Amino acid sequence: MTIINPYVGLSIHERGLSMSSQALTSPSVDFSEWYNEIVYRADLADQSPVRGCIIVKPYGYELWEGLQHALDKRFKATGHQNAYFPLFIPESYLRREAEHVEGFSPELAVVTIGGGKVLEEPLVVRPTSETIIGEAFSKWIQSYRDLPLLINQWANVVRWEMRTRPFLRTTEFLWQEGHTAHATEAEAEAETLQMLDVYADVAINEAAIPVIKGQKSDYERFAGALRTYTIEGMMGDKRALQSGTSHNLGQNFARAFNIQYLDRNNQLQTCWTTSWGLSWRMIGGIIMTHGDEKGLRLPPRLAPIQVVIVPIGRTEEERGVVMESVERLKRELIAADVRVRVDTRDFQPGYKFNDWEMRGVPVRLEIGPRDVQAGTVVAARRDIPGKEGKRALSQEGIAASVTALLNEVQANMLKQATDFRDANTHDVKTYDDLRGVIEQGGFARGWWAGSTEDELEVKAQTGATHRCYPLDQPADGGTCFYTGKPAQRLAIFAKAY
RNA sequence: CGGGGUGUAGCGCAGCCUGGCAGCGCGUUCGCUUUGGGAGCGAGAGGCCCCGGGUUCAAAUCCCGGCACCCCGACCA
Numbered sequence: 085m086t087i088i089n090p091y092v093g094l095s096i097h098e099r100g101l102s103m104s105s106q107a108l109t110s111p112s113v114d115f116s117e118w119y120n121e122i123v124y125r126a127d128l129a130d131q132s133p134v135r136g137c138i139i140v141k142p143y144g145y146e147l148w149e150g151l152q153h154a155l156d157k158r159f160k161a162t163g164h165q166n167a168y169f170p171l172f173i174p175e176s177y178l179r180r181e182a183e184h185v186e187g188f189s190p191e192l193a194v195v196t197i198g199g200g201k202v203l204e205e206p207l208v209v210r211p212t213s214e215t216i217i218g219e220a221f222s223k224w225i226q227s228y229r230d231l232p233l234l235i236n237q238w239a240n241v242v243r244w245e246m247r248t249r250p251f252l253r254t255t256e257f258l259w260q261e262g263h264t265a266h267a268t269e270a271e272a273e274a275e276t277l278q279m280l281d282v283y284a285d286v287a288i289n290e291a292a293i294p295v296i297k298g299q300k301s302d303y304e305r306f307a308g309a310l311r312t313y314t315i316e317g318m319m320g321d322k323r324a325l326q327s328g329t330s331h332n333l334g335q336n337f338a339r340a341f342n343i344q345y346l347d348r349n350n351q352l353q354t355c356w357t358t359s360w361g362l363s364w365r366m367i368g369g370i371i372m373t374h375g376d377e378k379g380l381r382l383p384p385r386l387a388p389i390q391v392v393i394v395p396i397g398r399t400e401e402e403r404g405v406v407m408e409s410v411e412r413l414k415r416e417l418i419a420a421d422v423r424v425r426v427d428t429r430d431f432q433p434g435y436k437f438n439d440w441e442m443r444g445v446p447v448r449l450e451i452g453p454r455d456v457q458a459g460t461v462v463a464a465r466r467d468i469p470g471k472e473g474k475r476a477l478s479q480e481g482i483a484a485s486v487t488a489l490l491n492e493v494q495a496n497m498l499k500q501a502t503d504f505r506d507a508n509t510h511d512v513k514t515y516d517d518l519r520g521v522i523e524q525g526g527f528a529r530g531w532w533a534g535s536t537e538d539e540l541e542v543k544a545q546t547g548a549t550h551r552c553y554p555l556d557q558p559a560d561g562g563t564c565f566y567t568g569k570p571a572q573r574l575a576i577f578a579k580a581y
Numbered sequence: 582c583g584g585g586g587u588g589u590a591g592c593g594c595a596g597c598c599u600g601g602c603a604g605c606g607c608g609u610u611c612g613c614u615u616u617g618g619g620a621g622c623g624a625g626a627g628g629c630c631c632c633g634g635g636u637u638c639a640a641a642u643c644c645c646g647g648c649a650c651c652c653c654g655a656c657c658a
Contacts, residue, residue, distance in 0.1 A: 107619095124592095135650075191657075212658090246656055253657080306658065314658085329658060361658085396617055403616095434618035452617055462617080470618095 108442070110377055115321040122371055123250045126380040126443045136248035136255030140364075143443065146388035148258065148364050152238065154290045154386070155260060155362065158282045164234040164262060169216050171240070172207035177215035180340040184214065187307020191243040209242040214308065214333070214359055217263045218341035225265055225355060228347050232275070233265040251368035252325075252581055259363035265343055265355040269334070272356035273311075276332040279360040280313045283328035291366060292383040292498040293317045293373045294505055295327055296576065298552025303536045306359075310334030316551045316576065318505040319372035322525035324551045324578040327369045330360035368581075373501050380444030381466050383497050384490040391417060391424040391486060392445045394436050396452035409456050413449065413482050420483035422490070441466060446493045447486060455479075467493045467500065509576075512565050515542075518577060522548045525579070529554075531562035532575035538566055548577040 108125065111118040123129050128144030140148065156166075172195065178185045193209040196202060210216070217235065225233060238260050245253050262279060266272040280297055287295040295315035305312045309331040317325050337343070338355040347353050374381040384390050395410050397403035410426055417424040427436050433450070440448055450462040460476045463486070467473070477485050508526035512518045521528040528548065539550050553573045564571040 187658090243657085300658085304658075312658080326658060331658095363658095365658095394617095398616060430616090432616045432618085432620060434616085435620085436618090438619050450617070454617075 108377065108379055111320055111375065115372075118375070119368075119372060120250065122375055122380050122442075128367070128371075128380075129250055134255070136245065138250050138254055140258075143388055144367065147367055147370075147382070147386060150386040150388065151286070151290070151362075151364075151366055152260070154286050155282070156236075156238075158286065159236050159260075159262065162234075162278060162282065164236045164264075166238065167235050168237055168239070169210075169213050169220065171210055173210050173213070173216045175206045175208050177219060178208055180215065181308045181337055183336070184308035184340075188212070188243075191245060193242045193244055210239070211241055211243045212359075212361070213237060213239070213241075213261055214263065214337055215341070218337045218343060218357070221263070221265050221355070221357070222342045222344070225343055225345050228267055228345050228353075231265060231267045231345060231355070232271060234262075234275075235264065236260055236262045249368075251364055251371070253365070257363050257365070259361050261359060261361045264358045265338070266357070267345070267347070267353070267355070269356050272334075272358050273332055276311070276313060276330045276358045276360070279358070280315065280328075280330040283315050283330065283360070283362055286362075287315055287317065287327055287366070287369075288498065290383065290385045291370050291373075292385075292494060292501060293327065293369055294498060294502040296552065296554050297556070298554045298576065300329075300552055301536070301539060301550040301575070303539050304550060306331045308333065308336050309359075310336065313555075314552050316578075317369055317373060318501075318508060318527060318578075319369070319581070320375065320504075321372070322508050322527075322578075324527065324576075324580040325365070325369050325372065326551070326580065327366055328360070328362035331358060333357045333359060374497055375444075376469070378438070378469065379442035381497065382444035382446060384446040384494045387444065387446050388423065389425045389443075389445050390422055390490055391447045391449060392440045393424065393426045393449045393451065394433055394440075395426070395428065396433050396450060398453075402453045405456055406451055406453060409451060409461075409479065413451070413461065413479060416483045417486060420487055422483065422486060437464075447489055449477075449486075463489060465489060465493050467496045513563075515566050518542070518548070518565060519546055522546045522577070522579065527551070528577045529574055530565040530577075531571035532566065532573060533564035533569040533571035534566045542566065542577065546577075547579050549580050551576045551578050551580060 109118045109121055126143070127141055128147065130139040130141055132139045175194065178188065188211045192211060195207040195209065221233060224230065240256055240258050242256050244255060248254050264275050266275060284295055284297050287293045295317045297313065297315055300312040300314055306329065311332045313330045314326050315328045317327050319325050335354045335356055337357050343355040343357065344352055345355060370382065370386070371380060374383070393410055393414060395403065395406045397406045414424055414426055427440070429436070437448065444466065446466050448464045448466070450464065455461050459479050461479055461482065462474055463477045465473045510521045510526060510528055512521055512528045512530035518528045518530065532550070543549050553575050557573055561570060561572045
């Protein structure tokens with residue numbers, strides 16, 4: 085018999101989960117500790133011998149692959165192509181864009197020795213690739229016919245952060261970085277916003293994280309960019325997580341790297357470029373948006389295992405009968421493209437229930453002798469805890485009912501997260517209002533006309549930062565809650581990761 | 582970079598003060614009994630006590646010197 089679906093059986097990595105029978109720290113008691121425990125106990129990652137770096141285990145990597153797939157197909161659909169550029173960048177490249185080098189210098193890893201010899205020019209381990217890709221673009225682009233140039237790269241990058249946390253801020257991390265060049269500012273702006281839409285689409289419709297699309301303040305802008313756009317999500321502790329950014333680089337990098345083209349009138353023009361990136365930080369976002377007291381909760385569309393089947397039987401004979409039904413159900417689910425796994429490990433059912441809940445599997449099917457008799461199976465949905473989330477399904481037509489249930493779970497997780505965010509987002513008219521909101525946790529939304537200095541003052545006094553100016557703005561203006569000056573845009577302030 | 586802490590079995594820790602057989606819990610291996618919400622009993626395996634030096638009859642333990650990691654602060658898409 086050939087294996088037609090990889091989601092069967094259990095690999096060596098899953099036999100001994102380092103799960104003691106100890107309860108998970110409650111997120112309401114210590115959110116940060118809860119987060120760390122989930123990362124390791126849900127089997128997503130392992131600690132590594134290298135400071136600030138993590139080992140991503142198969143289950144965590146499959147989750148990342150799900151995100152990659154969701155993003156990549158959208159990149160292709162919008163005309164982008166993947167390519168790969170070197171890990172090492174000549175140090176001098178970074179210096180060509182003044183703001184850029186200033187922004188990244190403190191967190192660079194630099195190679196000074198190669199093959200036992202001191203290098204003539206040190207090589208920077210890429211913190212991002214605008215410079216080396218810009219250099220390549222300058223060679224690839226000669227004519228208006230070469231535009232637009234739409235490239236994406238899946239890569240690892242290194243940033244020597246002072247403090248790291250698994251997935252959220254690691255020294256080395258995986259991401260994708262898109263880099264494009266255009267003939268006009270309008271085209272570059274349209275591209276920047278299009279990719280922001282792609283990120284929001286993936287966050288909302290795949291990860292079930294209801295992000296807000298917005299523009300960054302000048303202070304929070306990417307080093308070297310004209311404008312930076314962001315998607316911001318609210319985590320379970322009511323703090324904000326920037327989950328992806330899209331930058332309109334204007335002509336800053338094009339000038340620094342001579343990315344120019346001859347237009348239809350034979351005039352030399354400078355390109356307009358963009359860059360946009362989304363990293364495995366999104367995994368941290370999924371954990372913190374959806375996780376609960378029982379562990380991880382994964383949105384069905386990204387879950388490596390969507391359905392786990394737990395057979396129950398006291399005797400050898402009972403188990404034999406049960407397994408016949410299990411095998412049939414498994415085949416039907418696989419045929420319907422459901423990612424299913426059967427848990428035949430020698431543990432008691434209660435242990436398995438808790439185990440799979442820790443790992444966030446969206447739907448669990450329990451099947452024992454009683455179900456075989458009745459032609460049913462007990463379905464437990466991860467988005468609704470306890471008995472309320474359980475119901476008996478007929479074995480007849482299992483593929484259709486489970487598929488429908490998975491869709492229901494996906495939609496409900498988005499609804500739960502959206503309700504939570506909305507319940508913790510408050511309009512503020514005065515600085516006191518903002519202090520109050522930040523004190524109790526959540527997003528504070530108010531008219532803002534402050535300067536960078538004002539922004540830093542708010543941060544110093546409250547701990548909250550300017551997250552973004554939401555793209556969705558009311559038509560009229562208002563009065564800045566901080567300066568009292570007339571303001572054109574609403575801004576969101578919150579404590580952030 | 583400032584302050585605090587920790588390095589002992591795969592993981593979490595005790596032992597150190599007051600030097601004298603290397604311990605506990607979880608996990609793991611084998612066997613039997615168990616299985617509809619975290620099973621029980623029995624028997625095993627598993628150690629450079631972070632590294633280097635010193636004191637001592639004797640060092641996980643005391644002394645000196647290193648290294649690494651963690652937490653708080655500063656810093657940071």
